[in-house]
Amino acid sequence: MRETETTAARGFPLLPSRRNRGSKATRTTDNTAAALLLISTVVAIVWANSPWAQSYWTLLDTHVGMGFGAHHFEMSVKHLVNDALMAFFFFIVGLEVTREFTIGELTDRSRAAVPVVAAAAGLVVPAVVFLAFNPSGDNAHAWGVVISTDTAFLVGALAIIKPVFPARVRLFLLTLAVVDDVGALIAIAVFYSDELRVGPLVLSLALLVVLVLVRRLPRWHGPAYAVLGVALWITLYLAGIHPTLAGVAVALSIPVFTPERRPVERAVEQIRAFRQSPNSRYARQASRSLRESISINERLQTSVGPVVAFVILPLFALVNAGVRLDAQTLATAFRSPLTWGIISGLVVGKFVGITGATWLMRRTGLGVLAPGLSLRRVAGGAALSGIGFTISLFIVDIAIAEPDRQDQARIGVLTASALAFGLGWLLFRVTDRLSPPESVGSKLLRPVDPERDHIRGNPNAPLVLVEYGDFECPFCSRATGMIDEVRAHFGADLLYVWRHFPLERAHPRAFDAARASEAAALQGRFWEMAHELFDHQDDLEWSDMYRYAVAVGCDIERFDQDVRVHSTKVLHRVTDDADDAEEMDLNATPTLFVNGVRHRGPWDAASLIRVLERGRP
Structure with missing residues (x-):
């Protein structure tokens, strides 16, 4: 046998056995995260319109800080959440983007073509629709509010609606959401940063180079990424670039890979040694080997992801969803082209962009949908993609300075999200009724294809x-x-x-x-x-x-x-x-x-x- 054969035969290639995103545990986690986000949103709205509303605004304006000698740094509670804690949210987004393009769904270019193009259309068309309502002036700068879909609410809405055979459309929408996030991150970096300062910017670039080199360290990767990430956040803040992008930069520098043969074999050997002779040294070695056989990207998603989903995003909703809903504010909002631009961009733009691009890709033969996924399924998911929340409210805060216009924009985002949910529910219900599904499992879901089967x-x-x-x-x-x-x-x-x-x-x-x-x-x-x-x-x-x-x-x-x-x-x-x-x-x-x-x-x-x-x- 040749050397390649001998080496290969001794090992055992490993991959995650199923896409983790589709597991019941993951779906439960997603639904819980969406529920917490919704609860925080309702609490914020109720609090901002209650007799204790002043305490809500006072809390957001409260300053917290720290000092060291003559140096002092402080931020309001709202900016602490939006500028500091949300860096962890963008960090998780960056990890997911890196994974999908490296070893996930987007590695299969033919499979990824349709959701990638649909996502691009879902970014561009909503912005065009918004600019049709707000072609010039200060409102035009807020076009970024309508480009992004809230993934947590999206999967939560899909779980509530429970369309027939939801797994395929869920996977399509999650793949689409990755590209959607990339577009939103680029928009924030390019269009929603302050005037750049050269000195801190050069230092930021130097830190990025160092971050890329961290993977070459024999150990202590975690502490190195943490220290450099904090330093990058500070330099980006000083450079005039929104500091939350430090989370993305750190995530993109972290390697991702499928488990490889040799590290797993080494872990097995050390576990075997520990089983034969249990002691603390063997336990530490086995634990370290198991940990190192999994990429840092995956370990961080597992450890940091729940904190973002269950703590940071609900806090973000609490400090950003509060909007006055008195008669005067609502009347002003629904007469404002800003509000209607956001509603139309998210509800109409997302639906038309994603559905139209999917239809065009299939019609021209440039892409194919995954087995079991139809255009009507995509249309329902496209409607739900109009649920813009996290990044939409995030951009409201950085694109609009006046509090009154911020309230109009928030009302637009919340209204659009409710309408998008209703439209998605209606489309799934109507299409399921017009073409009644067979009882689950009684008939073959996917026809036989001699070219594939x-x-x-x-x-x-x-x-x-x-x-x-x-x-x-x-x-x-x-x-x-x-x-x-x-x-x-x-x-x-x-x-x-x-x-x-x-x-x-x-x-x-x-x-x-x-x-x-x-x-x-x-x-x-x-x-x-x-x-x-x-x-x-x-x-x-x-x-x-x-x-x-x-x-x-x-x-x-x-x-x-x-x-x-x-x-x-x-x-x-x-x-x-x-x-x-x-x-x-x-x-x-x-x-x-x-x-x-x-x-x-x-x-x-x-x-x-x-x-x-x-x-x-």
């Missing part, structure tokens, strides 16, 4: 049998054996389709086995690899699967590259099938569909033949 038999056969299974499931192995008998019985009249549904809790190696089969499929060896995996269900370590790849005639160097370096190619093939299975509420393997209808009886050859015979045209 793994098939055996005549693509034009009158009978179609689809199996969702995994390679570690002994029942799938037996069912597949029975299917050979069924195929022999029907011959050219039957098309058999395999789709992945790795049940990782019961079968911990099934997901990796599915990835290995897809890597083999790239070399035209899917069915041969599947046969090997089924024949060796008790031996599905990566070292074993490399041996099977060699046995079926794969180029092992290419196989190694596909499961490690270019792993998103095989990852998406597996997760697309698994996502469809989850959408259909499948919970066991094998699950079979006969001519598009779920088979709920026994799967022995005789039973399958009887069911298929009844389905003959």
Whole structure:
């Protein structure tokens, strides 16, 4: 065996087994964060219009600070939240953007094309609509208020509406939100910074260079990023650039990667040593190795993200959503082109921009939607994208100086968000009613595509049998054996389709086995690899699967590259099938569909033949 083969066979490539953003735990976290944001918004509005309203404004204007010798620094509570704490929010946004473009959804350019272009249109069209109402004057400077969607409220609204099959549209909108955030960050940096001061700006650039070099340190990365981040915040503040962008700059300098073979192997060895001889030194070494096998980007999202979602964003809503809603203020606002520009930009501009761009991309063939996602789903999500809150209110504070016009803008943002939610709810309800969905799991969600699916038999056969299974499931192995008998019985009249549904809790190696089969499929060896995996269900370590790849005639160097370096190619093939299975509420393997209808009886050859015979045209 060549050296590449030997090295690869000793390891085991790792990737997150599923997109974490789609898990139930993540959805629960998102919904809780959105609920806290909504509660803080309501509290702010009620407080600002209560008999104790003066205490609200007094709190926002209260100054806090610190001194050191003759030097003293202070900020109001509102600016402390908006300029200092919100740097952590932009830090998390930067981490997510970096991850998506490096190892996430946006690494697949064909898959990312539609949401990227739709997001760009969702940035430009709302600004154009806003400027149609406010073509000149001080109001025109506030065009940035309408460009951004609030991701927390967006996913919360989707959870409340509960459209049929929401996972695909949720993933589309989250991908779109990444590009939306990039556009908003660029707008803040370029158009909403004060007059630049050269000296602090040069120092800021020098700190950025040092930040990039931090990854070369052997350790102490965290403290280094923290100290340099604070220093960068100060220099940007002094340079006249909005200091919250320090959070973005630090995030972009932090490396992100999928877990690699050698660090994980080292962690396993140290855990084994600790198990054999428990002591504090081995415990520290094992803990450090486990931590270092995960990128700093992912560790920080896990540790800092909840603080941002559950503390900083609710505080931001509390200090920014307070707006006077007396009759005079409301009457003035709804006569103001500023208010109507914001409402129209967010509600109409977002909907037209995102939906129109998606339609155009599909019509021209420049992009395709993910399996199971339709234009009507995108339209409902586009309507919900008009919920602009966090960054919208953030830009209100820095783009508009007069308190009265700030109130008009805030009323516009809040009104637009409510209208966008109502429009999204209506679109999802109407489209679901006009094209009633089938009961979950009773019919095949995604039609068979011979160009994409793994098939055996005549693509034009009158009978179609689809199996969702995994390679570690002994029942799938037996069912597949029975299917050979069924195929022999029907011959050219039957098309058999395999789709992945790795049940990782019961079968911990099934997901990796599915990835290995897809890597083999790239070399035209899917069915041969599947046969090997089924024949060796008790031996599905990566070292074993490399041996099977060699046995079926794969180029092992290419196989190694596909499961490690270019792993998103095989990852998406597996997760697309698994996502469809989850959408259909499948919970066991094998699950079979006969001519598009779920088979709920026994799967022995005789039973399958009887069911298929009844389905003959």
